[in-house]
Amino acid sequence: MTLYLFWDIDGTLLTTARAGIFALEEASEEVLGERIDMRTLRTAGLTDAEIARELCASRGVRGPAAVGALLAAYERLLPERLGWRDGRVLPNVRENLDALAARDDVVSMLLTGNIAGGAEAKLRHYGLWDHFADTGGAFSVEGSDRPSIARRARELAAEHGGDVPPGERMVVIGDTPHDVSCGKAIGARTVAVATGPGYGLDELRACAPDVVLQELPGPEELMTLLGLPGA
Structure with a gap:
């Protein structure tokens, strides 16, 4: 599945x-x-x-x-x-996206508070857009909150697979308590990473995600955490 x-x-x-x-x-x-x-x-x-x-x-x-x-x-x-700022792709992100893209039992989508055009601009600039160009995702629009964006992501997964996936087959990965709460709103598993500027490990643990990480691990460890076979 x-x-x-x-x-x-x-x-x-x-x-x-x-x-x-x-x-x-x-x-x-x-x-x-x-x-x-x-x-x-x-x-x-x-x-x-x-x-x-x-x-x-x-x-x-x-x-x-x-x-x-x-x-x-x-x-x-x-x-x-x-182009004016010295931004970067965060540790192990590119390696994980590449490894996950090679599997036929994983689909990566976006669930983000960015507007669609802003999300694409950022991902294109840092060379990550190809990982999401076909699958897309759920974005911020006027009047939407995080839970409604999460529900839209679940709808997109249902359209892709033909049915709403069970909670254990959805994982929200983010760096704030807002990401954790929107994952819980759709019954998804949640992975919180302390790589953003706003929240540390203790604050992330306080919102009770399924997994809390200092940063994304390498592909083999991440796949093990996600329960993927063959990891």
Whole structure:
């Protein structure tokens, strides 16, 4: 039976070294008339739509039109800003994605708070997009929260396999308690990695994921943790 892996992006697969934050700050200046310093906000685990909504609300601007305009500006600015920063793919990510792609019993999809265009821009920039180009995933849209994005990911897995996979055949991999909670919302197993900037091992353990890791291990160990045969 197929195992569906739902991957978060920022802090799990890669770090943009705040390129996304800079693009959002520039977008806020363009749309709201003021460059907002996002160092005052804890954005780890928030969706792009939630961040845009908070930025607009902080300046007394509400409604989907402003949020949509801010996200559109961010999506336009992001690809160039990625090249301005010294981001990187996180340890063992590329090796694991390559090894998992070679198996016919694993499907990797995205489950991310990024908007679709932002997710693709980041993954293309760091050479990871090919691992998700065919399977896609579930992304942030205005009005969505993490659990609704997770439910969309489960629907995509059901479309792929012809039926909703049981919980033990779905694994959410992320670096924040938000990722863990959305995995639990769909009955999936959860793997929390402390490779993001927002949460350490103790904070991740407190939200009771199935597995907590300092970073992703190598392919053989990860496959063993996932219960894959032949690992």
